[in-house]
Amino acid sequence: MAPKAAQLTLALSLLLLLAQSAQGRRNCPVDVLVLRACLSGPGGTSLLHAGQGGQECCPLLGDLVAFDAALCICTALHGRTIAPDIDQEVPISLILNGCDMSVPTSFQCPQ
Template sequence: MAPTNMALFLALNLVLLAAVAHACTPYCPNPTPPIIPPPVVPTPSTGRCSIGTLNLKVCANVLNLVKLKLGVPKNEQCCPLLHGLADLDAAVCLCTAIKANILGINLNVPVDLTLLLNQCGKTCPDDFKCHI
């Protein structure tokens, strides 16, 4: 190849490369940073039940389903009641409902209380005892 042909070939390649590199300029998508939700800060525990224990009657159905090893439907109403509570407060609420026999079923208190709390994403504090 003659030097002029080589120079012409290189110049043409550079022009084409520049055109391809900037081809999407008016249409290039702007990268958007990922949306990071703010961390959920649990409410401080008061050791009291801030919800009406009569509302917890719906938890009996959840406990029966868990004991029978059946799937608990996503739209069940027990866990949303406990959602905003700290672990200790949720345990106090369920213990209060058990003491008042609101759930209307016979329970093995330490085991069933732990099962129900675990189903709702809560843990029973190690030092918590539900005395009936």
């Protein structure tokens, strides 16, 4: 009996440890390179500079809640990815509004 109790205790401890470490991190569930390419537009022309709000990219964000969508856009615009041609000063609200979402209250891109 004692070995089973020890195994159960160890298993529960590992589950708690994994749950705590997962809560501290938030990652974008969308492929950021694909999102960045979409925001860049064809031929590297920024959709955002062409007067479009990035609506073409909304299907990539479709099932996300506004917080996760904003996080993904931050990662795409400010992350160190391959295409540095997107204006990083573009308001996230412009993109989210084009997708019928709004920026969560007091949201700021992680540094």
